[in-house]
Amino acid sequence: MKADPFKNNLGYNLRRASTAGMSRLAGQFAALDLRPTEASVLLVIEANPGIRQSEVGRMLDIRSANMAPLIGRLDDRGLIEREPVDGRSHGLSVNASGAETVAAIKTEIESHEALIRNALGDLPEEVFMAVMKRIWKQLEE
């Protein structure tokens, strides 16, 4: 039997829980031909019609250099519309096809959330959320 130096490591177990979730989610989204990042961008646009991509990037912590091809692909696939709001920015919104896709994403996310909620056991959801937000904020430089 081998010794596992990460058995009681908080950070390692946090990471494994997160990556297990992400890879499961990626599998679910594959049926929609979407990557998790694209799905998250689509949800933010749907929740904020007319939002500029720089704002989406700030909300999700995605650099503008990475937002450009991401938005480009969603546009190419006909899921979003871009309307100029000034000389440099476009307001983004989901179109009918995007709205359908968003509905499918929400279904997947809800079942994903249910699995996590189930794994919480006795731990109240609000406590879990508060702890995650504290770790996030305190560990980011």
Added chain:
Amino acid sequence: MKADPFKNNLGYNLRRASTAGMSRLAGQFAALDLRPTEASVLLVIEANPGIRQSEVGRMLDIRSANMAPLIGRLDDRGLIEREPVDGRSHGLSVNASGAETVAAIKTEIESHEALIRNALGDLPEEVFMAVMKRIWKQLEE
């Protein structure tokens, strides 16, 4: 003010907590010229002298195709030794230089763990760990 569809999303907050931790850790390890994955491999080897790289890969869930260059780099840098144990496998162990590196890694990890422990607030460490392991195991396919 923009609507944040992930404000109360368990999975998203889990992911952000995890990536904040990983990127902080990557920054700390950069001083040792090590990536987080390399550091984790080194810790497993140190805890299990003579372990084969296939076993390290199984413990950390790293494919053999990805283990090969990883171990190669640690060997090239003079941190580990490889001794043949049979016709196809080598037993791995850290050498003196690797042991020093491991000590430095452990120091970094301990301060990282302290930050996470601090963010737990009232939540007992064992509860956090148990929840992470349940999420991990239940969400991986």
Added chain:
DNA sequence: ATAAACAGCTATATAATATAGCAATTAGTC
């Protein structure tokens, strides 16, 4: 009017992963 900040973008690099496939070795079964 001019400087600074901002938006969107290209090109490129890195880290962690994945799949496919292969050669050599070892283990299991008849």
Added chain:
DNA sequence: GACTAATTGCTATATTATATAGCTGTTTAT
């Protein structure tokens, strides 16, 4: 003992999410 199956280490290559540097044009602030 022979044969098949599994294992080990590996190369080559692709994908995803991320990063930096730098550019153009637009808007804002002094």
